Amino acid sequence: MHRGDVSLEEEVTKRETLIRGGLSYHDVTEAVCKMPETPFLKSPKGWLIGFTISASLMVMFFLSIVYLIWEGIGIWGNSSPVFWAWDIVNFVFWVGIGHAGTLISAILYLFRQKWRTSINRYAEAMTIFAVICALIFPGIHVGRIWVVYYFFPLPNQMDMWPNFRSPLLWDMFAVGTYFIVSLHFWYVGLIPDLATLRDRVKSKTAKMWYGLFSLGWRGSMRHWLHYERAYLLLAALSTPLVLSVHSVVSFDFAIAQLPGWHTTIFPPYFVAGAVFSGFAMVQTLMLPARKWLGLKDIVTIKHIENMNKIILVTGSMVGYAYGIEFFMAWYSGNEYESFTFINRAFGPYAWAYWTMVSCNVLTPQLFWFKRLRTSITASFILAIFVNIGMWFERFVIIVTSLNRDFLPSSWHYFSPRIWEPIFLLGSFGLFFTLFLLFVRYLPVIAMAEVKGIMPHGDDHHA
Amino acid sequence: MKMLTLLIVAAAGFGFWVLGFSSDPTRSMYGYLFGFVSALTIPLGCMFFVLIQHLTRAGWSVLTRRVAEFGMAVVPIFAVLFIPIVVFGHDLFPWSHTGHLDETLIKKAPYLNMSFFVIRAVIYFAIWTGIGVWFYRKSVEQDLGGRFELTKTMGKVGTFSIILLALSTSFASFDWLMSLQPHWYSTVFGVYFFAGCFLAGLAFMSLMLMRSTVPVTAEHYQDLGKLLFGFTMFWAYIGFSQFMIYWYANIPEETEFYLHRLEHGWSPVSYALIVTNFFIPFFLIMSRHAKRNKSVFAAGCIWIMLAHFVDIYWLVMPTSGAHHWQDYLVFDVAVLIGFVALFLAAVAWVMKGISMVPKGDPRLPESIAFENY
Numbered sequence: 001m002h003r004g005d006v007s008l009e010e011e012v013t014k015r016e017t018l019i020r021g022g023l024s025y026h027d028v029t030e031a032v033c034k035m036p037e038t039p040f041l042k043s044p045k046g047w048l049i050g051f052t053i054s055a056s057l058m059v060m061f062f063l064s065i066v067y068l069i070w071e072g073i074g075i076w077g078n079s080s081p082v083f084w085a086w087d088i089v090n091f092v093f094w095v096g097i098g099h100a101g102t103l104i105s106a107i108l109y110l111f112r113q114k115w116r117t118s119i120n121r122y123a124e125a126m127t128i129f130a131v132i133c134a135l136i137f138p139g140i141h142v143g144r145i146w147v148v149y150y151f152f153p154l155p156n157q158m159d160m161w162p163n164f165r166s167p168l169l170w171d172m173f174a175v176g177t178y179f180i181v182s183l184h185f186w187y188v189g190l191i192p193d194l195a196t197l198r199d200r201v202k203s204k205t206a207k208m209w210y211g212l213f214s215l216g217w218r219g220s221m222r223h224w225l226h227y228e229r230a231y232l233l234l235a236a237l238s239t240p241l242v243l244s245v246h247s248v249v250s251f252d253f254a255i256a257q258l259p260g261w262h263t264t265i266f267p268p269y270f271v272a273g274a275v276f277s278g279f280a281m282v283q284t285l286m287l288p289a290r291k292w293l294g295l296k297d298i299v300t301i302k303h304i305e306n307m308n309k310i311i312l313v314t315g316s317m318v319g320y321a322y323g324i325e326f327f328m329a330w331y332s333g334n335e336y337e338s339f340t341f342i343n344r345a346f347g348p349y350a351w352a353y354w355t356m357v358s359c360n361v362l363t364p365q366l367f368w369f370k371r372l373r374t375s376i377t378a379s380f381i382l383a384i385f386v387n388i389g390m391w392f393e394r395f396v397i398i399v400t401s402l403n404r405d406f407l408p409s410s411w412h413y414f415s416p417r418i419w420e421p422i423f424l425l426g427s428f429g430l431f432f433t434l435f436l437l438f439v440r441y442l443p444v445i446a447m448a449e450v451k452g453i454m455p456h457g458d459d460h461h462a
Numbered sequence: 463m464k465m466l467t468l469l470i471v472a473a474a475g476f477g478f479w480v481l482g483f484s485s486d487p488t489r490s491m492y493g494y495l496f497g498f499v500s501a502l503t504i505p506l507g508c509m510f511f512v513l514i515q516h517l518t519r520a521g522w523s524v525l526t527r528r529v530a531e532f533g534m535a536v537v538p539i540f541a542v543l544f545i546p547i548v549v550f551g552h553d554l555f556p557w558s559h560t561g562h563l564d565e566t567l568i569k570k571a572p573y574l575n576m577s578f579f580v581i582r583a584v585i586y587f588a589i590w591t592g593i594g595v596w597f598y599r600k601s602v603e604q605d606l607g608g609r610f611e612l613t614k615t616m617g618k619v620g621t622f623s624i625i626l627l628a629l630s631t632s633f634a635s636f637d638w639l640m641s642l643q644p645h646w647y648s649t650v651f652g653v654y655f656f657a658g659c660f661l662a663g664l665a666f667m668s669l670m671l672m673r674s675t676v677p678v679t680a681e682h683y684q685d686l687g688k689l690l691f692g693f694t695m696f697w698a699y700i701g702f703s704q705f706m707i708y709w710y711a712n713i714p715e716e717t718e719f720y721l722h723r724l725e726h727g728w729s730p731v732s733y734a735l736i737v738t739n740f741f742i743p744f745f746l747i748m749s750r751h752a753k754r755n756k757s758v759f760a761a762g763c764i765w766i767m768l769a770h771f772v773d774i775y776w777l778v779m780p781t782s783g784a785h786h787w788q789d790y791l792v793f794d795v796a797v798l799i800g801f802v803a804l805f806l807a808a809v810a811w812v813m814k815g816i817s818m819v820p821k822g823d824p825r826l827p828e829s830i831a832f833e834n835y
Contacts, residue, residue, distance in 0.1 A: 255710035265649035267703040333566040
């Protein structure tokens with residue numbers, strides 16, 4: 001879409017107004033609070049339909065987990081030598097999705113990217129829900145679920161400790177820390193907006209809940225000072241977390257001696273891939289939501305274009321990593337290394353490999369074209385491709401490296417059973433259920449922050 | 463410093479190095495490679511900085527950009543300085559000993575051979591000269607005023623330039639540093655080298671700005687300091703990841719890199735790097751006050767620059783296999799001084815008669831008025 005109202009001089013000297021449509025502070029509040037203030041019985045039909053579907057999928061997910069615990073992980077197709085398959089693919093996929101939220105709320109904050117204010121709340125919520133989905137998979141993929149508390153280093157009379165040199169334990173700490181810090185960050189950001197809702201809602205119960213969670217916020221100068229300080233500190237703490245979490249997840253693979261897993265570029269490459277997939281998911285959810293919630297003037301084409309640029313940058317980094325890995329597999333002179341990569345590209349899973357390459361390397365390159373990165377339809381379609389590609393990336397890494405291991409007699413083509421797709425779909429159900437509840441009851445835009453970047457907030461505004 | 467002084471220093475540095483060269487050419491060539499790569503990382507870092515500013519349409523950094531442009535515009539001199547490395551390549555790179563190669567190196571020969579090595583170097587220098595000189599010229603052209611479309615053009619050319627720059631820098635680090643131990647490989651090596659380049663570029667820019675007349679304020683230093691701080695962590699993160707992954711899997715052909723750096727007196731250097739290149743700069747420039755205080759920040763930049771040179775030394779020198787590498791340390795330092803002085807002399811030459819500020823840049827007012835919040 002061409003924004004014809006911008007001249008060359010204006011484009012290079014001025015910063016584009018981020019909030020369009022001449023909205024006033026009050027208009028922003030009204031637009032954002034409309035949904036949380038709608039009584040439940042008057043919920044929009046679309047929301048009800050969406051919620052019914054996703055909640056059903058979520059219930060299916062939980063029932064499948066019960067069945068899994070009852071029957072054992074034999075219901076999946078995992079078998080020697082592919083002991084890790086969709087369970088860990090889904091885990092890594094969901095952890096990755098979460099990264100966009102933290103990048104937007106922490107790193108873009110430190111980089112003073114004001115446009116983040118229109119999308120950070122949304123993306124942070126997505127982070128938390130994605131991490132919830134992610135944490136379920138390692139929890140249920142263990143064979144003996146009744147001793148799953150062994151994950152935690154709990155003092156006990158048997159002196160039994162988890163292996164501190166095991167990356168699975170590091171995962172627990174890394175993802176756990178990430179979840180706790182992200183949750184705090186999200187909640188601290190929510191406080192002023194919850195207070196706004198508390199002051200506006202009519203229903204007594206709603207007032208009680210919003211009041212409880214807004215922690216007595218009155219918007220005084222002192223409150224704001226503390227708030228800003230807390231926000232900066234949380235941003236500074238979250239920034240290394242963006243890198244550490246997925247780096248630790250990559251260690252699950254990289255520290256093993258398996259060709260295809262064991263390579264030093266994994267930590268930064270996983271981080272780039274995580275941000276890449278996270279932004280694609282933000283686009284996937286944001287594009288329909290801004291339409292249905294009437295937020296087109298707050299989340300504008302400019303925001304969409306910026307997110308697409310990040311998808312392009314991180315997608316190119318992922319492409320760089322694919323290329324370097326391939327080159328180094330040859331350069332190493334190690335026949336096992338080169339075999340793994342040739343097997344990936346031309347072996348039995350070539351279809352998955354080329355799906356991954358086309359979705360993750362070729363798709364984002366289309367965003368070089370301004371016409372495409374400012375088109376809503378193109379952004380949506382390409383974001384879906386990236387989502388698919390990033391799921392396949394984890395599949396390719398995990399399954400293709402395992403299925404032809406060092407012992408040719410044990411080579412085995414892994415195929416999922418009916419249960420794997422059910423678990424994946426079910427996790428989407430959980431994700432969307434949480435997300436729809438968020439959209440319904442909480443302010444989806446950080447109102448206070450958006451107001452801070454509107455022209456009225458600027459001293460120089462005429 | 464005046465250009466002439468710098469040239470004299472450079473001549474002295476190289477002259478002293480020649481003394482070492484006359485007694486042990488092979489050992490001295492490692493020193494030459496060290497000095498060459500160390501100095502080259504500065505213009506490469508500047509190049510990354512300038513391209514990123516154009517691509518992100520940054521406003522805050524306009525005042526600081528010209529010094530980086532001077533730094534990158536002189537990159538062609540390194541193409542000339544590379545010639546001795548080609549001539550004495552046989553002393554440096556074990557893969558060049560055709561006829562005495564083991565099975566693995568024969569497999570690698572299609573990539574690791576002298577002619578392809580030279581062709582690649584020519585390509586790298588062509589890319590760097592193209593980027594360095596073109597962006598410098600366009601920026602100077604804009605000084606004449608009013609040419610806003612140049613900002614857009616530089617943004618557009620920046621797109622594919624940064625891809626070429628990223629690839630060429632990575633492969634140059636594979637060729638000139640990684641292949642010194644030709645059996646060893648690491649996919650993240652290019653990223654590690656990039657982190658070092660960026661640190662060198664930022665430290666150079668900050669120090670140049672302090673000595674210049676550019677009206678930068680504590681706000682700009684704070685921002686440059688934030689980047690230095692962030693990339694100090696990034697360097698440590700990449701270095702740690704590489705070490706961690708190789709240490710844990712403990713595969714001999716991969717741990718070889720670290721084993722070389724734990725013998726012949728290298729282990730103190732290896733352990734010291736963690737402190738000198740991470741902990742000290744981390745605490746030195748973490749505080750907002752440190753970044754805004756010119757003297758403290760200058761100390762931080764000088765420290766980071768020197769620590770970065772030690773890092774490059776640590777990458778190059780253990781591969782020489784010399785048991786008493788310390789004996790030639792003084793020549794290594796001399797040749798480094800020679801390279802840096804020559805680089806600075808070239809910068810001084812380029813600077814002549816050119817504005818220290820991109821005064822035609824449409825975002826200059828934004829940069830002048832810039833404040834952290």
